[in-house]
Amino acid sequence: MENWGLITYREAALFYAPEASSEVDKQRVANIIAHELAHQWFGNLVTMKWWNDLWLNEGFATYVATLGMQELCKKWHAYAEESLENMMVVLNSDAYHTTRAISQSVSRASQFAEQFDPITYRKGAVIIRMMHMFTGDMTFRKGLNCYLKRHAYGNADQNDLWRSLSEAAHKFGSMPRYLDVQRVMDTWTLQAGYPLITVHRDYVRNTMSINQRRFLIDGLGKTMEKDNSISKGCWFVPISFTLARRANFTATEPRVWLQCDSQVNDIPLEARSPLGAEADQWLILNVQLTAPFRVNYDTVNWRLIIKTLHGGDFRRIHTMNRAQLINDALALSWNGHLCYKIALDLLRYIKQEHAYMPWRAALDHLETIYRIIKQTADFTLFQPQNFMNDLLRPIYVYLGGMETQSKGHHVAHKTLINQWACRLALSDCRKRAVQYYHRWFISNDPDLVNPVPQNLRSVVYCAALRQGDEYDWNFLWQRYCNATVASERRLILQALGCTRIVWVIRRYLEIIFNENSSIRKQDISLAFGAITRSHIGFPLAKNYFMNNFTLLTKSLESNFRELAALLLQITQHISSPHDYRELKMFIDCHRKLEKLATRSVRHAVEHAQVNLHWRQKQQSEFTRWLKARY
Structure with missing residues (x-):
């Protein structure tokens, strides 16, 4: 403070x-x-x-x-x-x-x-x-x-x-x-949201047309008041851009202002700008992500970008903009503005990528899809012999796998890749994690001597418990109780939620919300969220939350904002009609929660709606692309 x-x-x-x-x-x-x-x-x-x-x-x-x-x-x-x-x-x-x-x-x-x-x-x-x-x-x-x-x-x-x-x-x-x-x-x-900038190039006249509309994750818009340009979703947008032949990713100042004038009521506005580009040269807007908006290009420009990314000179495009292209393409295909064929064709270049930021962008979105698809028969497409293996194996090897030292400066990059590798049983990741954990388990004084390298602990602890038994869980719980370093305690709390043993998960839920527990109230969300991320833990956490809401309210001293945050951790994983109906019934029975944390609860419910919408409208297109290639 x-x-x-x-x-x-x-x-x-x-x-x-x-x-x-x-x-x-x-x-x-x-x-x-x-x-x-x-x-x-x-x-x-x-x-x-x-x-x-x-x-x-x-x-x-x-x-x-x-x-x-x-x-x-x-x-x-x-x-x-x-x-x-x-x-x-x-x-x-x-x-x-x-x-x-x-x-x-x-x-x-x-x-x-x-x-x-x-x-x-x-x-x-x-x-x-x-x-x-x-x-x-x-x-x-x-x-x-x-x-x-x-x-x-x-x-x-x-x-x-x-x-x-x-x-x-x-x-x-x-x-x-x-x-x-x-x-x-x-x-x-003064208004919520941000714009989607749509770019249409005229390859004969070397010009582009750009227009804006509010970007919404479900692809659906709402008509706002006709006399208020702000509420209709109109922004003054600084547009920076660069072209393939004269690529300049250091010039972040706006070359065009997409204006939103109170005297102009015909929204979205359009602006035209001469480019001087040739028809075989890509165009990229928002140099180094200077402003919060997404960009959708015409199909030809997307294909020109994809061609460069898959070629040997993809590093000509700035690292932040490579991350932007991945993030935008996957988000646009999520809500139906872009076909998954373009988005996933673009994503496949990442097998050559060594930089952290593009991987961070890719796996952030794939995590959302993973949460939904793990509950369906299409989950096999994510298994190690398929899509994710194809993407992850080169970078896993490049960063040194589960070896202590990693190439480059970024420990977070190695941690991110190893978390996915162990989750999907890629290569030797789980085997090495269990070996590290076993050395710690058999040590004479595990509270004093921990042979697991600090930068691998988050991966090792979770992977070992995912493979382990109740004794492995009890060992780590005891380490939590004895730990004196706060960062280590936080790490262990999350790893304890990785177990796949149902009765152990149920016991952990009881411990988390027990008033006499050694888990502090400020860490409850951390521990509970770790359980929801497991496909075995999610239904157990959901049922526990809904069936014991009165007890949880007492445990959290009627902190309805914190309760709404726990609800969001559940709804992020809801994507089936059955689970959604169950959620709505729960909200109807606990009106006080919605009354005291209105926006938080509505936001949590919308997460479930968006997941359900994707599963009904977009999942088939996503899996069709995967099946055609894997």
Whole structure:
């Protein structure tokens, strides 16, 4: 907590133990410390006037923390990777009907807590980065200096920020005179969601047409008020782009502004721009993901991009944009805007990819499909001899498999790949994990000596329990009870949910919600979520939550926001009509939960609706492509 003069932390957010913590833990601690230090300016020196502008505190602290980490340790690539992580969270969470605007009216005490969500933190950081990109570094810094000095030891709202940045932007010529920051940014802060930019190229005239509409994860739109361009879903969008022959992924400033003018009611707007490109050259918008929007191209341009990605010079496309192309293609095919043939043909290039960010984007989306498809007969297509094996095997070998050392700088990359490899029994992953775990199991003093390498522990613990018996589970539970390092305790809590033994899972659920348990209330969500991620644990967790809701309410001291968060961990895995009907019956029987955490509950229910919609509308196309190739 960013108290001025006395910052306070949970132990796991401050304490790094070299003998027990992983490199990922080290980065997490550094990020949190940087975030709280940034609050000394954004939140303490200048405080928002009211809760509707909480993002001025949390969005800036989130963004400035990445700048600090980048300067502190360049080998972490914190700025690029945190920016991508923030962007992916926003593009996912802000695509639902139940999302909210960054700045919205807050009039009840119960609404204060709901402001502390990914929209405030992550989307706040994303739009601040967008301003940084379209104004330029010098203008951005001068504008912020003016804002902080002008409102030091006082309060400000977003209009005060816009005013300071506009003055700097016009002074240094980094923004057209006909635009100001408020006119642009109000479209990003006062309405929910973000745009889908659709690009149609005229390959004869060398031009492109671009238009916008709100992107929704289910592919369905809602007609809004005719007289309000903001509520209809219209944004001022900075459009940067580059072309294959003269590829330039360092020029992030906008070459075109897709405008949203209050005098123009025919939405979506269209803009045309001469390209000077040849017909066999790809075009890519949103250089280095400068703004939160998705891009859909015409089929010819998608095919030109795919051809380059599958060729030997795919690295000509910036790493962040390779991640963007994967993320956009899979999201667009999820909701029916793009056929899966194009999306999955593009994805197959990743067998050549060694960089972390494209893999992070790919596996983030495949995780969602995995959660749904594991409950169907098509799950065999994900098994090691098929689709995922084809994608994962080259990178698993390249990163050294379950060997202690990995190539390159990124431990998180190796962890991500190994988690999938062990989950799908790829190569020797499970065998090596069990060997590591057994050495620990038979050691004379397992609390003092742990032979499992720190950077492999999250993979080893989970894989070993997935293969192990009750004695393996009891051993790890005892290590949790005896552990003194907070990061190790958090790691073990999640791994304990990996077991496939039904009665052990049921016992673990009882332990999690027992008032006298050694599991702290702040870690309940962590442990419960780990159980829901298992195809065996999910129905057990769902039934336990629904059948023991009164007990859980007491255990969590009637914290309905936390209860709604647990509900979301369940609904993310619901995709069958039976489970959905069960969910609706549960909500009908517990109206108090919906009343006290309205948006959170509706958001959780929408997750299940979206999963069900994909399974009914898109799964057959997805599996048809897989069956044709595997």
